[in-house]
Amino acid sequence: MGNDTNLEEQVAIAALVISLLALLGVVLQYVQAVVGRTNGLPIRDKEVLGKWAEHSKLSFKWFRGEVHYEAPIIFMAASDNTRGPVEGKEIWYVDGTPESCEKTRVELPHNDPASRERVHTHKNELATWILAIEAAQMMERDSKAWELNEWSRFARESGARSPITFPFQGPVTLAVAIQAMTRSFDKHPAVKRPYATTAICHIIELCAVLGIYWKEFDRDNNKYRAEGNGYSVLGNRVHDFGLVFTFEKPGWPRFEKNRVIPTAEVKELSFGNVPTFYRDKKDDRNWKSPINEQKDLKTLQLGSRTEIAETLNLIRCNEYTTQCYSDDTKKHVHLFPVVFEVMAMLARPFHIKDRPFTYLPNPVAFPLNKQAFSPRRLLSEFRKRLNVEINTDQGPKYSPPTELANIDKLASDLHEELPGRDGEYSPKSLNDLHKAIDEVDDSILNKTSKDVVLDVLRRHVQEVLLAINTSQKDIDWPEYSPTAAAPASSGRPLHFAMPSMPGTPAQQPLFPPISTDEGTTGEISFDDLLKTPHEKREAALIKHYFEDIRIRAVSLDETNQHYDQEAAQASKDIHYSEPGYDGLGLVGLQQTTTSQTMGTMTEDGTTETAPGTGTVHSSPKAPTVGMNSRRATGTTPSRAETWRKHGLTRTEVRRNTIWFALVFRMICWLLLHDFDKKDVQLPKSELMGSRLSVFIV
Numbered sequence: 180m181g182n183d184t185n186l187e188e189q190v191a192i193a194a195l196v197i198s199l200l201a202l203l204g205v206v207l208q209y210v211q212a213v214v215g216r217t218n219g220l221p222i223r224d225k226e227v228l229g230k231w232a233e234h235s236k237l238s239f240k241w242f243r244g245e246v247h248y249e250a251p252i253i254f255m256a257a258s259d260n261t262r263g264p265v266e267g268k269e270i271w272y273v274d275g276t277p278e279s280c281e282k283t284r285v286e287l288p289h290n291d292p293a294s295r296e297r298v299h300t301h302k303n304e305l306a307t308w309i310l311a312i313e314a315a316q317m318m319e320r321d322s323k324a325w326e327l328n329e330w331s332r333f334a335r336e337s338g339a340r341s342p343i344t345f346p347f348q349g350p351v352t353l354a355v356a357i358q359a360m361t362r363s364f365d366k367h368p369a370v371k372r373p374y375a376t377t378a379i380c381h382i383i384e385l386c387a388v389l390g391i392y393w394k395e396f397d398r399d400n401n402k403y404r405a406e407g408n409g410y411s412v413l414g415n416r417v418h419d420f421g422l423v424f425t426f427e428k429p430g431w432p433r434f435e436k437n438r439v440i441p442t443a444e445v446k447e448l449s450f451g452n453v454p455t456f457y458r459d460k461k462d463d464r465n466w467k468s469p470i471n472e473q474k475d476l477k478t479l480q481l482g483s484r485t486e487i488a489e490t491l492n493l494i495r496c497n498e499y500t501t502q503c504y505s506d507d508t509k510k511h512v513h514l515f516p517v518v519f520e521v522m523a524m525l526a527r528p529f530h531i532k533d534r535p536f537t538y539l540p541n542p543v544a545f546p547l548n549k550q551a552f553s554p555r556r557l558l559s560e561f562r563k564r565l566n567v568e569i570n571t572d573q574g575p576k577y578s579p580p581t582e583l584a585n586i587d588k589l590a591s592d593l594h595e596e597l598p599g600r601d602g603e604y605s606p607k608s609l610n611d612l613h614k615a616i617d618e619v620d621d622s623i624l625n626k627t628s629k630d631v632v633l634d635v636l637r638r639h640v641q642e643v644l645l646a647i648n649t650s651q652k653d654i655d656w657p658e659y660s661p662t663a664a665a666p667a668s669s670g671r672p673l674h675f676a677m678p679s680m681p682g683t684p685a686q687q688p689l690f691p692p693i694s695t696d697e698g699t700t701g702e703i704s705f706d707d708l709l710k711t712p713h714e715k716r717e718a719a720l721i722k723h724y725f726e727d728i729r730i731r732a733v734s735l736d737e738t739n740q741h742y743d744q745e746a747a748q749a750s751k752d753i754h755y756s757e758p759g760y761d762g763l764g765l766v767g768l769q770q771t772t773t774s775q776t777m778g779t780m781t782e783d784g785t786t787e788t789a790p791g792t793g794t795v796h797s798s799p800k801a802p803t804v805g806m807n808s809r810r811a812t813g814t815t816p817s818r819a820e821t822w823r824k825h826g827l828t829r830t831e832v833r834r835n836t837i838w839f840a841l842v843f844r845m846i847c848w849l850l851l852h853d854f855d856k857k858d859v860q861l862p863k864s865e866l867m868g869s870r871l872s873v874f875i876v
Contacts, residue, residue: 252264383449
């Protein structure tokens with residue numbers, strides 16, 4: 180009996196063990212099934228998430244496994260902004276410091292200028308948004324080191340003995356910001372990789388600040404591709420999810436001189452919108468509203484041919500000028516695209532005081548290649564000809580206004596300050612350029628009616644584009660002679676004939692007989708720029724501007740066949756509509772320029788100068804008829820005769836000063852800002868401020 184009992188116990192124990200093993204096998208099979216159905220479990224690894232893997236966890240709920248991980252929300256904002264997409268979450272601003280790298284959970288390679296960073300192509304498991312964060316940290320770290328080195332170099336060259344300190348302090352208006360947010364793969368089963376979240380506007384802005392420019396932006400076919408500065412961005416639409424981008428690093432990035440200016444206006448430039456000096460800084464908060472239709476010139480839209488044509492139409496250019504951009508068969512380039520002149524004449528300066536950065540994302544649909552021309556030589560030639568213009572005796576009745584003398588002084592000071600080569604400018608030189616632009620804006624352009632400034636600008640642009648599209652062989656000069664004088668009916672003011680430079684032969688007549696072609700052929704051609712040596716192209720362009728373009732942009736003589744008579748009449752109508760206009764010129768102008776413009780004419784050509792006083796008095800005028808019939812009748816000399824005898828009217832002297840201010844401002848603006856020659860704006864202005872969610876995997 181005892182043996183039988185022991186046997187039964189052994190059998191029972193064996194059965195229990197077998198049952199437990201079977202139960203364990205079933206449990207393991209169930210666990211394996213649960214774990215096998217858990218999405219994202221393999222990504223809990225540093226090879227995939229880097230330091231972010233430490234913040235992932237596995238949880239079980241309702242007999243299912245679920246992986247939770249933290250991923251960033253990336254956006255662009257001012258560094259003192261306290262509001263993020265997720266309320267209550269801390270915002271980490273990228274500044275390149277070890278503390279910032281620790282917060283954003285990335286590691287940067289050692290910054291050794293003597294060795295080249297290794298680019299790894301075998302780590303394709305790593306989430307590409309980690310590379311994006313590393314790129315932002317590297318941008319801040321390397322650019323600050325280069326900035327400090329630039330100030331140190333300037334201190335050595337200027338002979339400063341005190342130790343250099345970092346000059347720029349305070350928050351920046353554009354920085355990369357990050358918030359961490361918990362994600363789960365169960366919420367989006369279509370995605371098999373961890374993803375960061377951003378908005379379509381923010382990924383465009385992020386690419387802009389990193390020096391990455393778009394090569395393809397096709398929303399119809401959902402194809403997006405951007406390259407530049409050692410990085411590559413590819414995007415497409417994933418079904419049941421949304422727009423997905425990958426961020427790759429196939430090359431060697433550099434963040435030194437080419438670092439984009441960290442200013443809030445980059446948020447607009449990235450979409451082809453350019454804030455002008457007519458827009459107050461207080462209105463910048465309204466940038467979030469996309470500009471569906473231009474209604475004023477507080478912002479220029481230049482991101483496509485159509486937008487450029489609409490902008491020129493808003494400036495009230497004629498139809499031929501707008502067609503130079505709407506019709507791609509017409510030419511619009513002399514040394515560089517003319518639209519950059521418009522932008523440089525109106526855009527506010529984006530340079531940050533005391534910072535040496537000059538690069539911007541290109542907001543224009545055409546590239547700007549500064550290897551094809553030299554803004555520094557443009558400044559030198561402008562100063563040279565302006566100096567001759569002011570210091571040459573133009574007749575007993577002409578003396579330049581004070582504002583023009585101030586422009587000459589600014590140009591001369593910059594010519595002495597700036598080095599001879601383009602781009603080798605110290606932070607102090609950049610500050611001087613910025614200051615010169617501000618002085619011109621404050622002393623001339625902002626004190627002048629907006630309509631008058633835009634009228635001078637639009638007539639300048641009209642004449643330049645007409646000259647570009649006029650071939651020399653289409654200009655008929657049958658009676659031309661090197662010694663021939665200008666036609667007696669030309670009405671050309673004598674002091675606009677450019678004085679000969681010392682040691683050079685006298686200038687040839689400005690207005691030889693023209694052809695009878697009534698089409699779009701003008702009297703001026705820029706064809707000679709095609710044959711001019713590279714080193715002389717700037718001098719040839721400035722010569723054309725001073726001798727040919729200027730008078731046509733300034734003149735109010737609607738009787739002269741050599742000028743655009745309808746444009747001159749339209750310009751006069753603009754002046755007549757100004758408050759305080761009395762037919763003699765602006766009342767306010769008499770207080771500032773009359774004593775300097777001794778004997779400049781009134782609109783009826785009947786002024787005279789009081790002996791020894793320099794004060795202008797008007798002779799009695801004959802009655803005038805109608806608003807636009809301001810010239811005297813009877814025995815009063817004709818307009819052409821009075822121009823040849825006395826020169827410009829007071830209003831034209833004012834327009835002449837505005838023209839000089841715009842051209843000088845254009846040259847200084849191009850000196851102060853740089854663009855990547857491969858960067859071209861693609862049409863996407865309607866996406867500015869768009870919060871359409873996109874993802875980086």
